[in-house]
Each structure stands twice: as structure tokens, then as C-alpha cells.
Amino acid sequence: MDGHRYFAPDLLAGEVAVVTGGGSGIGFAIARDFVALGADVVIASRSAERLADAEGRIAARTGRTCASLPCDVRQEADVDRLREFVTARYGPATTVVNNAAANFFMPAERMTRRAFDAVLSTDLAGTFNVTRGLVPAMLEAGRGLVLNITLAEPDRGFPGFSHCGAAKAAIVSLTSSWAYEWGGRGVRVNGIAPGPVPTEGVAANMLGEHDPARAFAGAATRIPARRLGTPEDISAAAVFLCSPAGSWITGQNLVVDGGFSLNVPPNAGA
Numbered sequence: 001m002d003g004h005r006y007f008a009p010d011l012l013a014g015e016v017a018v019v020t021g022g023g024s025g026i027g028f029a030i031a032r033d034f035v036a037l038g039a040d041v042v043i044a045s046r047s048a049e050r051l052a053d054a055e056g057r058i059a060a061r062t063g064r065t066c067a068s069l070p071c072d073v074r075q076e077a078d079v080d081r082l083r084e085f086v087t088a089r090y091g092p093a094t095t096v097v098n099n100a101a102a103n104f105f106m107p108a109e110r111m112t113r114r115a116f117d118a119v120l121s122t123d124l125a126g127t128f129n130v131t132r133g134l135v136p137a138m139l140e141a142g143r144g145l146v147l148n149i150t151l152a153e154p155d156r157g158f159p160g161f162s163h164c165g166a167a168k169a170a171i172v173s174l175t176s177s178w179a180y181e182w183g184g185r186g187v188r189v190n191g192i193a194p195g196p197v198p199t200e201g202v203a204a205n206m207l208g209e210h211d212p213a214r215a216f217a218g219a220a221t222r223i224p225a226r227r228l229g230t231p232e233d234i235s236a237a238a239v240f241l242c243s244p245a246g247s248w249i250t251g252q253n254l255v256v257d258g259g260f261s262l263n264v265p266p267n268a269g270a
């Protein structure tokens with residue numbers, strides 16, 4: 001069931017949102033629900049094919065269209081093109097969701113510098129590039145929202161995925177710094193830390209040789225709510241934080257994980 005059903009149908013009317021990695025998984029759900037609630041949305045990621053497919057699925061599910069642009073968040077020139085595209089199409093972005101990410105299993109002693117850089121440049125530098133590219137117009141307008149998709153308590157480590165844990169910890173720090181620096185100028189900055197959500201990206205990139213069904217079932221037993229998350233669990237929280245209902249919330253990293261992070265190390269692997 002789509003996450004937007006909890007909210008008034010025009011809740012996000014007038015917003016112009018960019019969702020990176022909006023062609024799949026959690027980013028797709030956020031983009032779809034923002035569109036359904038009246039926002040003008042641009043989804044951006046590397047694969048034009050994936051974006052075109054997502055555009056079609058969003059139109060079919062919501063009856064409204066969105067736009068897309070191929071963009072590698074690691075490349076500042078791509079982000080410049082993204083800003084120009086959004087502004088020409090809908091006007092300056094009022095909301096950015098930094099959701100695009102890369103992650104794969106890699107024991108720390110085997111981590112090459114190239115593997116480390118592949119994840120840090122996408123997750124951390126990508127979040128920086130897109131935010132740095134889109135926030136100045138928000139500051140000029142005196143209103144805007146940044147939502148970073150993070151991890152629960154990344155400072156506790158992420159065994160097997162230390163590159164991603166380090167990137168997410170830094171993004172949580174950026175969330176606090178940016179919220180502080182921009183809070184008085186109308187721009188709120190928050191994070192959402194999802195628990196295990198069985199997306200294709202996780203199955204393809206994080207589980208290695210493990211059977212996804214077994215790995216996900218094992219994870220579910222460690223969740224107090226006794227179920228895995230869905231992209232809609234995350235998109236409903238994103239809508240709340242990016243709506244006027246969240247207007248006094250900034251600098252937070254909202255954990256949405258069915259209680260996964262309460263008793264066990266939240267990042268103990270898939």
C-alpha cells in the first residue's frame with residue numbers, strides 16, 4: 001500500500017522535490033508519494049532506463065507525472081545540469097532527498113582504496129554535491145528542506161560494510177551542521193535512518209552469496225516489530241518530515257526500524 005494514503009492529498013502542493021536514486025527501492029517510494037501528494041518531483045540517478053521505467057510506474061500509480069534526469073551524484077557537472085533542469089522545468093527546488101547510495105559487503109582487511117572511494121564518493125560526496133548544488137537557491141528564497149537517508153547509530157560501526165558506515169556517520173554529522181547553519185534562514189535538514197528494508201539494491205549488492213529470502217527472514221527475527229520494513233514505512237516518515245507538520249523538526253536522524261536498533265547492534269550485517 002502506498003505511503004501517501006495517510007496524508008491529505010494536497011499536502012505537498014507547491015513543493016519542488018529532487019529525489020536522488022528515485023528510480024528504485026526506497027527512493028522510488030518517496031518520489032511516488034511526493035508526486036501523489038501534489039509535489040513536482042524530479043528523480044535522478046545514473047541509469048536512464050531505470051528512471052524511464054520509474055516515471056511510467058509513478059504515473060500509473062498516481063495519475064500525475066514526474067520528470068527525470070540521468071545524473072551521477074559523484075559528478076559536480078551532472079549536479080549543475082540537474083539544478084538547471086529542475087529550475088527550467090518547475091522552478092528552484094524546495095526539497096532535496098539525498099537517497100542515492102552504494103554499498104557492498106567487503107571485509108575491512110580486504111577493502112581496497114578504490115572500493116572505499118566508490119562508496120564514499122557516492123554516499124558522502126554525492127550527498128554533499130547535490131546539497132551544495134541546490135541549497136543556495138533555498139537560502140535565497142528563505143525556505144527549503146534537505147532529507148538525508150542515513151543509518152541508525154552509524155558511529156557504532158557497520159561490520160562488513162565499514163565504508164558505508166563511515167559515509168553514513170559523516171552524513172549524520174553533516175545533517176547536524178547544516179541544520180545549525182541554515183536553521184535561521186528557513187532551511188530544515190533531517191535524516192531518516194531505515195532499518196532492514198528488503199530492496200533489490202540490498203539483495204544485489206549487500207548479501208553476496210547469501211540467499212536473500214533466508215537472510216531477510218533471519219533479520220526479521222531480530223526486529224522487535226517482527227517484520228522487515230517496507231519502502232512505504234520510510235516514505236511515510238519522509239512525507240511527515242518534509243511537510244508543514246515537521247516544521248519545528250530539524251537536525252534529527254529519525255530512526256524508522258521497527259525497534260531493530262534497540263537491543264542488538266543495529267548494523268550487525270544483513
Ligand SMILES: CCCCC/C=C/C(=O)SCCNC(=O)CCNC(=O)[C@H](O)C(C)(C)COP(=O)(O)OP(=O)(O)OC[C@H]1O[C@@H](n2cnc3c(N)ncnc32)[C@H](O)[C@@H]1OP(=O)(O)O
Pocket residue numbers: 101102103104105106112113114115116118119122151164194195196197201202205206266267
Ligand atoms: C540495516 C541494513 C542497513 C543497510 C544500509 C545500506 C544499504 C544500502 O546502501 S543499499 C544500496 C545498495 N545499492 C547499491 O549499491 C547500488 C549502487 N551500487 C553500485 O552500482 C556499485 O556497487 C558501485 C557504486 C560500487 C559501482 O561504482 P563504480 O565506481 O562503477 O565502481 P567500480 O565497479 O569501478 O568498482 C570500484 C571498486 O569497488 C569494488 N566493488 C564494486 N562493487 C563491488 C561489489 N559489489 N562487491 C565487491 N567489490 C565491489 C570494485 O572491485 C573496485 O575495487 P578494485 O577491485 O579494488 O578495483
Ligand SMILES: NC(=O)C1=CN([C@@H]2O[C@H](COP(=O)(O)OP(=O)(O)OC[C@H]3O[C@@H](n4cnc5c(N)ncnc54)[C@H](OP(=O)(O)O)[C@@H]3O)[C@@H](O)[C@H]2O)C=CC1
Pocket residue numbers: 020021022023024025026027044045046047048050071072073074098099100101102103122126149150151193194195196197198199200201202
Ligand atoms: N534497504 C535498506 O535496508 C536500507 C537502505 N538504506 C539507505 O536507503 C537508501 C536507498 O537504498 P535502497 O532503496 O535499499 O537501494 P537501491 O539500490 O534501490 O537504491 C540506490 C539508488 O541509488 C542510485 N545510485 C547509485 N549510485 C548512484 C550515483 N553515483 N549517482 C546517482 N544515483 C546513484 C541507484 O540508481 P542508478 O543505479 O540508476 O544510479 C539506485 O536507484 C540508500 O541511501 C541506502 O543506504 C539505509 C538503511 C537500510
